[in-house]
Amino acid sequence: MNNYDHLLKPLKIKSMDLSNRVVMPPITTMLANQDNSVSEANLAYIRRVAGSGAGLIITEVAAVHPDGIEGPGMLGIYDDRFISGLSRLATEIHNKEQKAMVQIYHVGRESLFQLQRGKAVAPSALPGVFKIVPREMSQEDIREVIRCFGQAAVRVRLAGFDGLELHAAHGYLLMQFLSGLTNHRLDEYGGNFTERSRFILEVIREVRQQVGQDFPISIRISAEEYAKGGYTIDDMLGIVHLLVEAGIDMIHTSFGTQDSPGGIVCPSIEYQPGFNAQLAAKIKSVVDIPVIAVGRYTNLSAAEKTLSRGDVDLVAIGRQHLADPNFFKNALEDKEEATVECLACNQGCIDRLYSGKGIRCAINPVTGQELDYPERAAGKLRKVLVVGAGPAGLTAAFQAARLGHEVVLVENSANTGGQVTLAARVPFKDVYGQWIKKLTESVVRAGVDIKLGQTADINFIKQQAVDVVIIATGARNMKPAIPGVNHPHVKEAWQVLQGKAELTEHTLIIGGGLVGMETADYLRANGVADVMVVEAQSRSPVKKSNGHGYMLHRRLNEAGYQLCLETRVVKIEADRVIVEKAGQEKLLSPVKLVIIAAGSSSCDALAHALEQENISCHLIGDALRPRGILEAVEEGAHAAWSIL
Secondary structure: OOOOOOOOOOEEEOOEEEOOOEEEOOOOOOOOOOOOOOOHHHHHHHHHHHHHOOOEEEEEEEEOOHHHOOOOOOEEOOOHHHHHHHHHHHHHHHHOOOEEEEEEEOOOOOOHHHHHHOOOEEOOOOOOOOOOOOEEOOHHHHHHHHHHHHHHHHHHHHOOOOEEEEEEOOOOHHHHHHOOOOOOOOOOOOOOHHHHOHHHHHHHHHHHHHHOOOOOEEEEEEOOOOOOOOOOHHHHHOOHHHHHHHOOOEEEEEOOOOOOHHHOOOOOOOOOOOOOHHHHHHHHOOOOOOEEEOOOOOOHHHHHHHHHOOOOOEEEOOOHHHHOOOHHHHHHOOOHHHOOOOOOOOHHHHHHHHOOOOOOEOOEOOOOOOOOOOOOOOOOOOEEEEEOOOHHHHHHHHHHHHOOOEEEEEEOOOOOOOOHHHHOOOOOOHHHHHHHHHHHHHHHHOOOEEEEOOOOOHHHHHHHOOOEEEEOOOEEEOOOOOOOOOOOOEEEHHHHHOOOOOOOOOEEEEOOOHHHHHHHHHHHHOOOOOEEEEOOOOOOOOOOOOHHHHHHHHHHHHOOOEEEOOOEEEEEOOOOEEEEEOOEEEEEOOOOEEEEOOOEEEOOHHHHHHHHOOOOOEEOHHHOOOOOHHHHHHHHHHHHHOOO
16 A cells, blocks of 8 residues: 555645645646636636646736737736636536646746737847747836736736746746846846846736735746856756745745756656656745745646655646546555546647647547546447557547447457567556557457457458447558568568667667667667667658657667668678768668668558449548557547547
8 A cells, every 4th residue: 555645644735735735836738718718718727627636727828918928828817808718617626626726927038929919028039949039028028027926926816826836937038037148138127147036026926916915925936047158047046035035925935947958847757756856855944934836747646755854845746637637546546547547648738739729639539628628428329340459440439439339459469569569668658558558458448349460451351340440550661662671681660679770889760750660779879889860851750849759869879770871772782781871872881681661551452442342431540641659549539530
């Protein structure tokens, strides 16, 4: 039986009484109405995640100024017209018997939307991640923004929230004033680190004056900038007492900015839960107010361990709320193994938002789609055949069975999971295999008839006499038309990851996409020292701006692996390979193993055959078009939800 004495201990912060020490931190959803008001989607989302049991729910960030909002779909708090919607948001949280805060901010220069409108402002006229120069704020601008923070704070209280949080982290305006990389001002708002804190301190004092002494104010800081030439934790330790003196009641300790390498703000799967709790512990050592730690926590056990050391007072658990908000209840009922753990893939909660789309979770199709999610059994029950037991097929089968349909799931291999089972074999991604295992168990519990090792052709499908057919047959690896590609020492990536190829030095991988790079990482982890990855594109398809991509590049570089861009394999011979770059051919020798990781193509033949027989079907996941887990899961869910 797990012991969560530290997590379950109540905490009083001024007028706010928390029932436990778990915090859901702000997570941007982009579900708001286009006029930045609270939408029904916002309410449905917060209603679900707030039911986790976390003692404090801090809602997503709301902008204090119309030019300080990151873009459409974000919440605003810059006008009284937002109060009624925010009040409904607070009520949803209170209905779950939890306390509610709202985070307020000004985006500063870190908004392409505002930059393109010519409305973006910053401490200094210096470009950020979007390479567009913002307007330097005048002292009048500064005074206006300070007033806006105070007015927004009043609206937070009028809306019925229990407290508020100032967003002074992750490279937004308050932090832009604090950082020497973004603040080159020569007036009283520039200078050394302490002098650059003036703007934040004036905002805090204004907010405190407007809400009174009993209303809890938290501040989220990046305790360390994690950027070349940026400020450090030692710098921050020198000013946190000033934050407290100005009126802060709690410090929410995060890290990094939009410019930090490796996407540290939303850490990837490589990072252990609580990996940066030491930053929060250092903050805690110099203040007498509650401190929150954050850093890829996915379960209560890791959070309890952090609290038991006395490092901090509360622990924020963010993305896990999206993957499975039942994690809290499962832990208290000693069923932590039932929790579906966040993959830290950032596909739906980060990457999707960059393209201006509402939040999703790659492994939980309910997230962001609470209004579409059918909770009750279907009005008319059908017999459903799902072909393919990868992520798309498993999701479709589970969701259809959950709605009461009779479901048969057919898979021609001996196992469920599709290509995810291969991804689970590469370093750091064993949690992917755990997810497939739990999803499969859910399918079984839902009563789905699973037929493994069974090929579904037209005749088989006709014999089933089903009402609905869902095709989730995935994709096959493409084999490029290169002379010599059929030599015995040429293997496909899946053969390597399944242990069906003898690993050796002098290995060449054709394809520098995610499969090729992760296969290289698999070789690295298995002690293979001499590996070259050949990629035809001018840039690596695996972006370093993504946390996992950054760590992949870093590990392979440290291992001495070569990534050859704009390079094409011309011919494969018995022990050597001819490549071409910039019109020049080069002989590589010796090459003892060639691995093909050159992309994939949809396995959609069955869908076309059904169409010829006038049998309608849903084509989903990679069978429709090779993409990621997010699309597979979402399309699987929607196929099931659409059954009439």
